[in-house]
Amino acid sequence: METDFRLESSLWVGNKRYRALLTGWHFQWTEVDKKNRDKKTISVPVSEVVGVDEGQVEILPQKSTEDTDKDFTVFYVKRSSSGGLHGLLWRLGRIQFSCPSRVLRDQWTQHLRTALKTHSPVRPHRLLVFINPFGGKKKGRQIYHSLVAPLFELAGISSHVIVTERANHARDHLLKKDLTGFDGVVCVGGDGMFSEILHGLIGRTQQEAGLCENDPSVTLQPCPLHIGIIPAGSTDCVCYATVGVIDPVTSALHIIIGDSQPLDVCSVHHTAALVRYSVSLLGYGFYGDVLAESEKHRWMGPLRYDYAGTMVYLSNRSYAGIVQYLPADPLLSSPRDKTRCLSGCSVCSKSTGRLFPHPSDSGSLYSSHFSQFSNDSEEGEWVSVEGRFRCVSLTCMSSSCPKSPLGLSPSAHLADGTGDLILVWDTHPLGFLKFLYRHTSTQDQFDLPFVEVHRVKAVRFSLPAGKEEEAFEETGGLDEEERRHVETISRNGSQQQLTERSMGQEIANEQKSATPFLCGLCCSKAPAASVWNCDGEILPFTNIISRIHGQLVRLYARGIEDGATMHSCSEENCERA
Numbered sequence: 349m350e351t352d353f354r355l356e357s358s359l360w361v362g363n364k365r366y367r368a369l370l371t372g373w374h375f376q377w378t379e380v381d382k383k384n385r386d387k388k389t390i391s392v393p394v395s396e397v398v399g400v401d402e403g404q405v406e407i408l409p410q411k412s413t414e415d416t417d418k419d420f421t422v423f424y425v426k427r428s429s430s431g432g433l434h435g436l437l438w439r440l441g442r443i444q445f446s447c448p449s450r451v452l453r454d455q456w457t458q459h460l461r462t463a464l465k466t467h468s469p470v471r472p473h474r475l476l477v478f479i480n481p482f483g484g485k486k487k488g489r490q491i492y493h494s495l496v497a498p499l500f501e502l503a504g505i506s507s508h509v510i511v512t513e514r515a516n517h518a519r520d521h522l523l524k525k526d527l528t529g530f531d532g533v534v535c536v537g538g539d540g541m542f543s544e545i546l547h548g549l550i551g552r553t554q555q556e557a558g559l560c561e562n563d564p565s566v567t568l569q570p571c572p573l574h575i576g577i578i579p580a581g582s583t584d585c586v587c588y589a590t591v592g593v594i595d596p597v598t599s600a601l602h603i604i605i606g607d608s609q610p611l612d613v614c615s616v617h618h619t620a621a622l623v624r625y626s627v628s629l630l631g632y633g634f635y636g637d638v639l640a641e642s643e644k645h646r647w648m649g650p651l652r653y654d655y656a657g658t659m660v661y662l663s664n665r666s667y668a669g670i671v672q673y674l675p676a677d678p679l680l681s682s683p684r685d686k687t688r689c690l691s692g693c694s695v696c697s698k699s700t701g702r703l704f705p706h707p708s709d710s711g712s713l714y715s716s717h718f719s720q721f722s723n724d725s726e727e728g729e730w731v732s733v734e735g736r737f738r739c740v741s742l743t744c745m746s747s748s749c750p751k752s753p754l755g756l757s758p759s760a761h762l763a764d765g766t767g768d769l770i771l772v773w774d775t776h777p778l779g780f781l782k783f784l785y786r787h788t789s790t791q792d793q794f795d796l797p798f799v800e801v802h803r804v805k806a807v808r809f810s811l812p813a814g815k816e817e818e819a820f821e822e823t824g825g826l827d828e829e830e831r832r833h834v835e836t837i838s839r840n841g842s843q844q845q846l847t848e849r850s851m852g853q854e855i856a857n858e859q860k861s862a863t864p865f866l867c868g869l870c871c872s873k874a875p876a877a878s879v880w881n882c883d884g885e886i887l888p889f890t891n892i893i894s895r896i897h898g899q900l901v902r903l904y905a906r907g908i909e910d911g912a913t914m915h916s917c918s919e920e921n922c923e924r925a
């Protein structure tokens with residue numbers, strides 16, 4: 349779409365003259381020297397202009413009382429390298445121009461504001477913000493009030509802030525309360541907080557659409573509200589994998605400019621009832637045991653995972669299981685193709701058409717006829733493997749985090765409608781350590797003889813025949829009430845989820861006793877089953893079925909901007925750190 353906007357004039361910044369130009373999709377300013385020669389140009393896409401204000405605007409009060417009625421200030425996104433393997437840090441850039449006249453000043457501010465409205469139709473006006481005061485290092489409130497709220501205010505976003513008082517407070521609010529008027533929901537916390545928002549919004553959307561979440565073959569309705577994440581947790585994997593850095597200011601700026609990143613979500617079911625949703629890690633064996641062990645040491649904060657990881661590694665466990673999976677189309681992409689899903693990823697954009705095939709004639713972008721899960725011949729053949737595994741992991745995205753900058757599956761895609769299934773067969777302790785260690789570098793963790801990775805649409809896991817009873821006995825099993833609950837749900841297809849139990853501390857306590865720490869070293873009998881880690885929550889079931897729902901939610905993000913190849917980073921508005 350071409351636009352009619354074009355405004356060009358001389359402007360001053362201090363005593364330097366600039367030629368400023370607003371054309372099409374960009375606002376740029378070039379310093380002009382005394383001989384009228386161009387010096388450096390800074391060019392900002394209109395979509396990355398945060399705001400425009402008359403006069404001199406300071407975030408902090410300033411002493412200057414100069415006459416500024418011919419001035420205007422532009423706030424914009426400025427990039428700097430994060431210095432690591434990953435994305436770019438965003439900062440608020442600010443430039444104050446002086447015009448020769450007030451008329452020209454008004455022309456500039458009006459044109460810039462109109463351009464903003466035209467080019468950024470999805471910017472949020474009103475946000476619902478949930479702060480977990482106990483996430484990560486317990487700095488959620490401080491991070492929001494000191495770094496994020498001032499930026500929202502500057503951008504004219506009004507926010508309704510709720511500091512959570514208990515686990516599931518945010519989820520229950522989203523399931524039950526009036527959400528009219530909100531453009532998006534922001535969580536200040538970690539992956540557990542994000543998961544609450546995810547469950548609340550997906551559940552609410554299906555309720556309103558009259559869809560049953562329990563049936564894995566049902567095509568779910570994508571959520572209309574965007575989700576923003578201000579990282580303040582322990583792993584912050586969803587933030588890291590969708591933005592590329594863990595930085596509250598960068599995330600706030602992505603929210604403000606209304607960036608939109610679709611995200612695949614995996615639903616986990618047990619005997620025809622929904623158990624939970626997952627986006628980052630659905631892991632059995634090592635990652636399940638690490639989570640169960642780490643829950644006992646919450647007081648350690650984010651360090652609990654390193655401690656638990658070491659303990660579980662030393663316990664040297666493997667578990668028997670049957671894994672069945674439905675492979676994705678191998679012609680579209682592969683988990684070993686060495687590509688990375690970056691901002692503007694073509695694999696993901698091509699998937700949109702496949703996932704939502706008839707946007708125009710159905711009247712909604714979201715009513716899809718995608719039915720990969722049904723039992724027709726299109727779905728392909730299930731593959732089944734059985735044996736002993738160190739771990740079985742399913743991830744809908746790379747799941748990169750500061751511990752593992754390229755993630756569990758470095759070539760996974762955020763929004764292609766598939767997940768990567770990683771099978772680590774039983775192996776000697778040093779082999780497994782090598783596998784784990786490769787997550788910390790660019791070495792290929794799949795290039796090991798005991799590791800397999802498959803791009804999949806769905807996965808089933810079950811304990812081998814005869815093992816199941818034994819395992820449930822050891823893990824506390826299902827009590828009578830729980831069994832009845834599951835049966836009721838499968839009979840009447842009720843909307844009720846099996847999440848209450850899985851989210852409760854209760855279950856974690858129960859599983860603790862079952863989780864086999866140091867057994868390999870000191871005990872004679874090792875338990876037959878591990879537990880599932882579902883984005884940091886322990887699931888109360890071992891036999892599960894899970895399915896990937898392509899692009900079920902949207903985040904205020906744009907995927908990882910690769911510092912090395914980003915065009916805009918070679919320009920002057922990039923400050924290399």
Ligand SMILES: CCCCCCCCCCCCC/C=C/[C@@H](O)[C@H](COP(=O)(O)O)NC(=O)CCCCCCCCCCCCCCC
Nearest residue numbers: 538539540581582583584585629657661752784787883884
């Ligand atoms: C030897 C070094 C090994 C490093 C291995 C790093 C693998 C990291 C993969 C991380 C995937 C993360 C997926 C995200 C999961 C989160 O949803 C979820 C919840 O996060 P929240 O508490 O912020 O809400 N987080 C988790 O479940 C944490 C999983 C963390 C696993 C860390 C394992 C550390 C292992 C250290 C092993 C050390 C062995 C040393 C032997 C001498």
Ligand SMILES: Nc1ncnc2c1ncn2[C@@H]1O[C@H](COP(=O)(O)OP(=O)(O)O)[C@@H](O)[C@H]1O
Nearest residue numbers: 483484512513514515537538539540541581582
């Ligand atoms: N006010 C609260 N009190 C106790 N738990 C809470 C509260 N608010 C949220 N939670 C729960 O805390 C858990 C961990 O939160 P999260 O923000 O992910 O931090 P971390 O990354 O450190 O685990 C989440 O599962 C969430 O449900």
Ligand SMILES: [Ca+2]
Nearest residue numbers: 612744761766
């Ligand atoms: Ca995916």
